[in-house]
Amino acid sequence: MAIKDLRTGRGVLIDPDADYPAASLFKLPVMYEVFKQRELGALSLDEVAYFTERQVDFDLGTLDRPAGAPITLREALERMVTISDNSSAILLTDRVGAFNINQDMADLGFSHTRLDAVNLTTSPQDMLNFFEMIARGQAVNPRTSLDMLELMGRQQVNDRIPRLLRRGTSVAHKTGNLPGIVNDVGIVSTADVSFAIAVMVNGTSEEGIAALTIAQIAADSLDYFESVQVPTPTPTVQATDTPVSTPTIEPSPSPVSTPVPSPTPARSSTPASVSPTRGTVIPTTTPRVTPTRAALS
Secondary structure, three states: OEEEEOOOOOEEEOOOOOOEEOHHHHHHHHHHHHHHHHHHOOOOOOOEEEOOHHHHOOOOOOOOOOOOOEEEHHHHHHHHHHOOOHHHHHHHHHHHOHHHHHHHHHHOOOOOOEEOOOOEEEOHHHHHHHHHHHHOOOOOOHHHHHHHHHHHOOOOOOOOOOOOOOOOOEEEEEEEEEOOEEEEEEEEEOOOOEEEEEEEEEOOOOHHHHHHHHHHHHHHHHHHHHHOOOOOOOOOOOOOOOOOOOOOOOOOOOOOOOOOOOOOOOOOOOOOOOOOOOOOOOOOOOOOOOOOHHHHO
16 A cells, blocks of 8 residues: 655555556556647547457456447547446547556656556556646646546545445546455545545455455545644645645655554444544555456456
């Protein structure tokens, strides 16, 4: 896991730089590249594309149309992120180019994040850095960063990070699943706290408990960061063409330093009083993954 309070730099790192199977987290670099090419004028989100038989073959039950059917890039982007539609993800990857995606991830310093025929990998640190970059308005530009946050805020798969958080907490995130693999990464924000979180579980036989563990880690992290008193930073204005509902996140003054306690998973899904405890076990070994169509879930 990799967690960081974006006000103070406090957080925790456990096995942050190992390669983990990305599963559907590969859709985040695709999202970034689509928005980047939009800003460069290389594509328009109103552009219409048509599903091919190959793209349709990647569907795992979320596609609502046959090969040959039209879709705008805007709708494909929405479906790829909010319901994790594989066919839309492959269509967008074909449109922007896997080479361009990998080159941009390398240029950004995300050395564990790769999208190719052999590996779909990433790391908790790469994902933490990715979300911190977006939170600070540095993903292409401030407007595009806010567009990404707003899109991920419409996520419909919410059984992990948001699960135990109280109503009114803002979460922009993306999940990923494969057999034995349960991932969730994103940004959690309240009126007083904003933190980036990336939790990746590999090699579990208890996927439901893993999902609940991620939820408990997020809830405990929020409780901890809210208990840390820091001066309220002076707001900064970030340029955007149109207003969005996702809050702008202020920069923190220092790098990650003080760790937060690791939580113990609770079996109850009731978001009652949550307090940090110790003892969470995160696997430290990661087998390399050979993607198949099912590997893109």
